[in-house]
Amino acid sequence: MRKLLAVPALLSALLAGCGSTPMSSDQAGASVEDRSATSTVQTPPVQTVTPAGDGGSAARMAELTNPDSPLSKRSVYFDFDSFVLRPEFQPLAEVHARFLLANPDVRMLIQGNADERGSREYNLALGQKRADALRRGLTLQGVPEDQIESVSLGEEKPRCVDASEDCWAENRRADMLYSGEF
Amino acid sequence: MKHKLFTQALLLACWLLTSVAAHAQLAIEITGAGANRIPVAIARFDGESTLPAGVSEVVRRDLERSGLFSLVETGPQPVGADSIPDLANFRIRGADAMLVGSVAPIDGKRFEVRFRLFDTQRQTELGALALRMSSTQHRATGHRVADFVYEKLTGLPGVFSTRIAYVVKTGKRYQLQIADADGENPQTALASREPIISPAWSPDGSKLAYVSFEAKKPVVYIHSLATGLRSVVANFKGSNSAPAWSPDGERLAVVLTKDGQSQLYTVNADGSGVRRIASSSGIDTEPAWSRDGDWIYFTSDRGGSPQLYRVAPDGSNLQRISFSGSYNVTPRPSPDNRSLAFVTRNNGRFQVAVMDLASRQVTILTDTERDESPSFAPNGRMILYATEIGGRGVLAAVSSDGRVKQKLSVQAADVREPAWGPLPR
Numbered sequence: 001m002r003k004l005l006a007v008p009a010l011l012s013a014l015l016a017g018c019g020s021t022p023m024s025s026d027q028a029g030a031s032v033e034d035r036s037a038t039s040t041v042q043t044p045p046v047q048t049v050t051p052a053g054d055g056g057s058a059a060r061m062a063e064l065t066n067p068d069s070p071l072s073k074r075s076v077y078f079d080f081d082s083f084v085l086r087p088e089f090q091p092l093a094e095v096h097a098r099f100l101l102a103n104p105d106v107r108m109l110i111q112g113n114a115d116e117r118g119s120r121e122y123n124l125a126l127g128q129k130r131a132d133a134l135r136r137g138l139t140l141q142g143v144p145e146d147q148i149e150s151v152s153l154g155e156e157k158p159r160c161v162d163a164s165e166d167c168w169a170e171n172r173r174a175d176m177l178y179s180g181e182f
Numbered sequence: 183m184k185h186k187l188f189t190q191a192l193l194l195a196c197w198l199l200t201s202v203a204a205h206a207q208l209a210i211e212i213t214g215a216g217a218n219r220i221p222v223a224i225a226r227f228d229g230e231s232t233l234p235a236g237v238s239e240v241v242r243r244d245l246e247r248s249g250l251f252s253l254v255e256t257g258p259q260p261v262g263a264d265s266i267p268d269l270a271n272f273r274i275r276g277a278d279a280m281l282v283g284s285v286a287p288i289d290g291k292r293f294e295v296r297f298r299l300f301d302t303q304r305q306t307e308l309g310a311l312a313l314r315m316s317s318t319q320h321r322a323t324g325h326r327v328a329d330f331v332y333e334k335l336t337g338l339p340g341v342f343s344t345r346i347a348y349v350v351k352t353g354k355r356y357q358l359q360i361a362d363a364d365g366e367n368p369q370t371a372l373a374s375r376e377p378i379i380s381p382a383w384s385p386d387g388s389k390l391a392y393v394s395f396e397a398k399k400p401v402v403y404i405h406s407l408a409t410g411l412r413s414v415v416a417n418f419k420g421s422n423s424a425p426a427w428s429p430d431g432e433r434l435a436v437v438l439t440k441d442g443q444s445q446l447y448t449v450n451a452d453g454s455g456v457r458r459i460a461s462s463s464g465i466d467t468e469p470a471w472s473r474d475g476d477w478i479y480f481t482s483d484r485g486g487s488p489q490l491y492r493v494a495p496d497g498s499n500l501q502r503i504s505f506s507g508s509y510n511v512t513p514r515p516s517p518d519n520r521s522l523a524f525v526t527r528n529n530g531r532f533q534v535a536v537m538d539l540a541s542r543q544v545t546i547l548t549d550t551e552r553d554e555s556p557s558f559a560p561n562g563r564m565i566l567y568a569t570e571i572g573g574r575g576v577l578a579a580v581s582s583d584g585r586v587k588q589k590l591s592v593q594a595a596d597v598r599e600p601a602w603g604p605l606p607r
Contacts, residue, residue, distance in 0.1 A: 109398065118532060119511040119525060119554060120379050120599070121424045122481055122488055124400065125437070125444035125465040128421050132443060150439075151399035152421045156377035182398040 060103060064178055070095045074176040076134050077169065083129040085137045093134065096176055097141030100148070109177040110134050110150040115168035116158060124154030127174075134174040150174075207592070208348075208365030208577070214587035215249040220279065220335055223254040223272045223302075227283035227295070228262030233320055237285065237295055240324020244342040245331060247364065249586030256280075263296040263310070273302040281331055291316055295323055299334055308334045321366065338561045345603040346566060347371075347381045347390055348577060351596040358392060360407065363559075363602075365590055371405055380424055383603045384431050384451075390601075391415060391425035391434060402436055404451060415453050426469045426478070428495070435459070435469035435478050435495075446480060448495065459497040471495070472515040479503070479513035479522065490524055490537075504537070506544070512555060516562045521582070523556040523565050534567050536582060547584040557602045558582075568598040 064071045076089045085093065100108060112131030114123035131150035139145055160167040222245060230236045245251040254277040261267050263284040272280050283297030298310040311330055315323045322343070329340030341363055350357045358372040358381060372378060376395040383390060388407060393400045400423045402416040416422040420439030427434055433448050433455075444467050446460045460466055464484035471478055477492040484491075490504040490513040504510040509527035516523065522537045526544070531551040537544045552570040559566065559579075564586070566579045571589065575596030579588040591597060 111398070118509065118527070119468065119481070119488075121437070121468045122465065122483075122511050124379075124421060124423050125467045128439050128444055129465070132439075149399075149419055152439075153377075153395065154379075154400075156379065156395060177398075 060099075060106075061178070061180065064099075071099055076130075076174045076176075078130050078133075078172045078174070080169075080172065083126075083133045085133050090137070093137040094141060097138045097143050100138065100143045101141070104144070104147065106147075107179045108138075108148045109182045110148060110174055111157075111177065112150065112152045112174045113157065113159075113171050114152075114155050115171045116155040116163075117168070120154055120156070124152045124156075127152035127154045130172065130174045134176070207368060208361055208590045208597070209593070210247060210365050211589045211591075212247060212249060212587070213589055214585060216581065216585050219250060219252040221252045221254050221276045222331070222335070223256045223275070223277035223280040224331075225256040225261035225267070225280065225282050226258065227285050227297070228260040228265075229285040230260070230283075230320075232287070233285060233293070233317055235320045237320045237324045237327065238281075238283065240321050241281065241328045241331065244325060244328035244340075244364065247588070248332065248342075249581065249588070250332075250336060263298050267300065269300055269302045269305050277302050279308065279331070279335055281327070283327070288314065293317060295327070297327055297330075299331055321362070325362070325364075338563060339605060341559045341561050341563070341602075341605070343606050344560060345387070347383065347601045347603065348568075348597055349378050349381070349599040350592055351377075351575070351598065352594070358390070358405075360390075360603075371407060371410070379599055381599055381601045382425050382427055382434075383601055384427050385429055385604055386431055386607060387604045391427065393423045393425070402434075413453070415451065416447075416449055416456075418456075424467050424469060426471055428471050429473055429475045433495075435471060435480075437467045437469070446478070446493075459495065460493050460500065466491075468512050470514050472519050473517050474519050476519075477515070479515055481511045481513065490522065503539075503542075504544075505542075514556050514558060514565075516558050516582070517560055518562055523558060523582075525553055525556065525567075534565060534580060536565075545584065547580045547582070548578070548587075550578060553578075555599055555601075557600050559602050560605045564602075566600045566602050568600055 063069050066072055073092055110131040112127035114127040131152055135148050135150040138148055158171045160170040224238055224242045227238045242253055246253055254275055261282040263282055267280055267282055280300045280302055281297060285293050285295050288294050292314055294312055294314055296312040299308040301308050313323050313326055325342040328342040332340030344363045345360050346363055347360050350359055354375060356374045356378045357370045358378050359368050359370050361368040374396055379393045381390050381392040390405045393402055400421045402422045402425045403412045404415050405412045415434060416436045418438050418440035422438055424437040425434045433450055435448050437444050438447050444465045446466045446469055447456055447458050449456045462482055462484040464482055466480055466482045468481040469478050478495055479492045481488050482491045487508045488511050489502060490510050491502050493500045507526050510524055512525045514523045520539055522539060524535060525532055526535045528546060532553050533546050534548045534553045534556045535544050535546045550569040554568045556565050556567040564579045564581050569578050575598045577590040577597050577600045
């Protein structure tokens with residue numbers, strides 16, 4: 001934090017040296033805070049292979065990111081204005097439900113998304129409905145409610161940013177993240 | 183050689199930094215003005231040339247930007263607060279009112295600014311005031327003088343001394359910023375690599391509530407602007423969003439999903455005392471408290487499409503407000519509680535509209551297509567909102583009669599989620 005705060009100070013010093021001040025002094029400045037993400041979705045949690053006999057916690061986590069495993073598939077897509085799990089995604093929900101049932105100490109975060117049209121807060125609520133639909137698909141297989149948290153990113157983290165129907169369809173989505181990935 | 187390289191590097195750094203600073207500034211462009219602008223003559227203040235920058239120029243720019251005034255040229259000669267201006271002459275030149283003023287040092291550091299406003303037709307004084315300031319406070323003082331002139335001539339309080347909050351997105355970086363109402367003096371309250379949405383000013387202007395996604399999910403925070411300290415208001419299982427302050431600043435309405443889908447709750451500002459205020463089979467979101475505290479307006483799709491509703495803060499007296507169209511969202515009551523600004527979908531365009539609450543008549547105010555997040559100025563005269571122009575997020579403002587239009591943009595960045603702060607206390 002101390003290191004981060006030094007940067008604005010350096011900028012101010014440089015600006016003062018340039019004979020230009022970006023902020024007038026007739027108002028007390030609000031202080032700057034920096035909130036950086038501590039982990040990212042893309043980082044695989046574990047990359048080493050665990051020696052046999054410990055229950056394989058690292059091995060089972062590695063399976064989640066193995067591109068040959070169906071568990072590496074984490075996204076479920078929804079139709080326009082729809083919050084129903086499409087039948088084609090039912091097998092994927094079953095695979096993940098089995099994994100959660102076999103690993104009760106592993107938690108899942110489902111992040112729902114919405115396309116960018118309209119109000120941000122209403123879209124946040126629509127993304128929540130998609131996350132909830134997927135969570136129901138998993139709890140109906142017997143996964144305990146408290147093993148899964150469903151949240152929404154609304155239209156704030158689009159995977160695709162063009163204003164086109166293909167793009168909007170890509171963003172009507174719910175993603176599954178496991179412990180260590182959020 | 184080494185020294186020369188260093189100098190060049192420093193110069194380059196200077197150039198980059200000043201250009202970044204210039205880009206971070208909100209630039210205001212006036213795209214429409216009121217039909218009957220009041221012609222005013224704002225003379226240069228006597229003695230203001232001793233200041234680093236003039237006070238009267240700030241007054242002129244404020245009044246002109248409001249779209250409600252036209253400026254009558256006064257010439258370079260200053261007119262002091264104690265002189266008797268030739269009001270008949272300025273009447274002939276078209277001015278309805280004239281402002282004169284003087285700036286005089288009190289001691290080495292402080293100055294007194296005295297000013298008088300005249301009605302040129304009746305040849306009477308409309309009012310006079312004296313303000314004290316340091317030599318660097320010419321802008322804050324000019325805004326207060328402009329507020330005085332605005333109130334004397336329109337009957338409504340001026341909003342030139344208020345501040346606005348908004349979110350700037352540059353690449354993958356989000357900054358919650360606070361600037362003066364004219365876009366000057368931008369300060370960053372929070373910088374994050376995750377989105378920030380829904381900033382809401384506390385009624386006393388000392389704090390902002392907002393939703394940040396830094397925890398990989400939406401969480402509601404309160405941020406004290408003086409100290410930069412934050413506290414969590416709502417971080418329940420699921421999503422936490424859409425904070426709205428009660429008029430006394432003690433409670434917030436929020437949207438939580440802890441008991442199912444997005445529903446309305448109220449919570450104390452310290453995060454205690456969570457109470458559910460409505461329940462529906464659909465989405466309830468975007469609460470906004472009326473200034474009299476009688477109602478919480480919100481968006482709900484319980485009837486099949488998103489529409490505007492209101493409910494008393496204790497959960498009683500639920501009413502649907504909007505009945506035409508299939509998409510009406512983000513209700514924001516005016517400061518006088520007589521009208522509602524909101525966003526309506528109109529032939530595929532999302533536009534800011536106002537509804538007169540007595541007659542329920544709706545007027546679309548904008549000609550933009552991707553409008554979001556309307557926010558009333560504290561005098562109810564203007565509505566600040568976010569829209570998209572040329573594929574980029576900008577802020578725009580429109581008067582509540584639709585006549586005055588402004589665009590506020592930051593070069594090379596997306597600006598969104600505006601919230602107009604309260605009148606200074």
